[in-house]
Amino acid sequence: MNEIDTLKAEVCALHAELLRWGLVAWTSGNVSARVPGRELLVIKPSGVSYDELTPRQMIVADLDGTVVDGDHAPSSDTAAHAYVYRAMPQVGGVVHTHSPYATAWAARGEPIPCGITAMGDEFGDDIPVGPFALIGDDSIGQGIVATLADHRSPAVLMRQHGVFTIGRDAKAAVKAAVMCEDVARTMHLARQLGPVRRLPQGDIDRLHDRYQNVYGQQPNTPRPGSPQPTGPQSVSASPEGAQA
Numbered sequence: 001m002n003e004i005d006t007l008k009a010e011v012c013a014l015h016a017e018l019l020r021w022g023l024v025a026w027t028s029g030n031v032s033a034r035v036p037g038r039e040l041l042v043i044k045p046s047g048v049s050y051d052e053l054t055p056r057q058m059i060v061a062d063l064d065g066t067v068v069d070g071d072h073a074p075s076s077d078t079a080a081h082a083y084v085y086r087a088m089p090q091v092g093g094v095v096h097t098h099s100p101y102a103t104a105w106a107a108r109g110e111p112i113p114c115g116i117t118a119m120g121d122e123f124g125d126d127i128p129v130g131p132f133a134l135i136g137d138d139s140i141g142q143g144i145v146a147t148l149a150d151h152r153s154p155a156v157l158m159r160q161h162g163v164f165t166i167g168r169d170a171k172a173a174v175k176a177a178v179m180c181e182d183v184a185r186t187m188h189l190a191r192q193l194g195p196v197r198r199l200p201q202g203d204i205d206r207l208h209d210r211y212q213n214v215y216g217q218q219p220n221t222p223r224p225g226s227p228q229p230t231g232p233q234s235v236s237a238s239p240e241g242a243q244a
Contacts, residue, residue: 083141120207
């Protein structure tokens, strides 16, 4: 399987995650991935049921949004995704959803304030609101880039439209979409109980740094109870050379 075929399978499978987490209805929403080292992206076809999607149906387009491989019309958001990839070379995945709680904030044109630690971890700031733009060209992409260019959040609420997220790859962008909806719901529920304070910026900075750089399994982190190397050995020493 070549690199593009592998990406088609990955992008197809990730659409099931949008359904799993309740982020889309009917055929709305989409996931795309940049083809590493090439001016290409992979995205789903327009208007095809999630239950019917197959890797073979995924569309390959260039970064101007022109289809170069595929038998279906591409997602109506292809031009927006393509613009993001052109303008943000560090981005490897883009996701769009109309998840209900986050889209409710978008409908109000109101940022989601960073009022819980989970937001500090994942977003490092409030989740911002981008400008209103109609579907059909790269106007939405321009709004995404303008809003996120100097922002730590991987998510933007496009005004009166929905959610767009970015990531180093498509899976990371899907995770950001899942977390965006989760914190949007929590912050909505919290505000029904009364005012909610934004966390102090210093605490947000520390939370974000820990989550991005320390949280999770780090390279060469030994499992609890495993033998520990001693002395001046390199961390890459083979098991045979390690001392208990």
